[in-house]
């Protein structure tokens with residue numbers, strides 16, 4: 765009798781509406797670059813819906829989620845339990861990109877093959893973009909990837925009117941948030957030893973950017 769309410773109390777899963785719309789498109793792009801071993805570190809995992817989805821799609825690897833927000837980490841834990849991935853997926857790391865060097869278990873750092881960050885850099889101050897690139901550069905070896913997904917301005921211009929409105933909505937919430945200029949992000953990436961390998965146009969006026977570590 766009590767099983768149902770207890771489950772409801774323990775279930776801390778959050779549901780982010782964009783995740784269901786974008787996860788398959790992102791999965792398709794990731795499948796072109798992910799090797800069938802090792803670990804992928806996700807930065808700013810949010811609800812954890814992407815994490816469990818990618819873990820199921822890429823069963824050969826370990827998907828390591830992370831987020832600085834406690835409620836998000838609780839949601840990730842709940843999603844991992846709900847999808848019965850506890851044996852496979854590690855618990856989310858408490859990782860704020862600003863705290864460089866990032867604290868990653870040694871074993872995970874050793875098996876790392878790449879880093880993924882989805883819809884994080886525009887929902888955080890610009891210093892977080894700089895920190896993401898710096899922190900990723902410290903962890904990744906030459907040849908490994910950093911995959912960033914989200915909306916971008918190209919040549920300082922919005923790629924759609926909806927992104928213009930979205931940017932204004934973001935800035936109303938926090939004036940340090942906002943859609944980033946792809947060229948500025950790639951310039952920072954370059955300073956940290958990354959090459960902008962590929963820009964992929966995605967549905968809903970988003971982009972996937974693949975950066976490849978080319979020098980240390």
Ligand SMILES: C[S@@+](CC[C@H](N)C(=O)[O-])C[C@H]1O[C@@H](n2cnc3c(N)ncnc32)[C@H](O)[C@@H]1O
Pocket residue numbers: 780783807808809810811814831832833836859860861862881882883884887888892
């Ligand atoms: C818009 S949510 C996106 C969540 C998820 N990646 C998705 O696409 O559904 C942005 C996430 O970035 C995380 N975030 C914000 N500032 C961060 C920081 N300094 N370091 C790491 N993650 C951060 C937030 O906690 C939040 O989970």
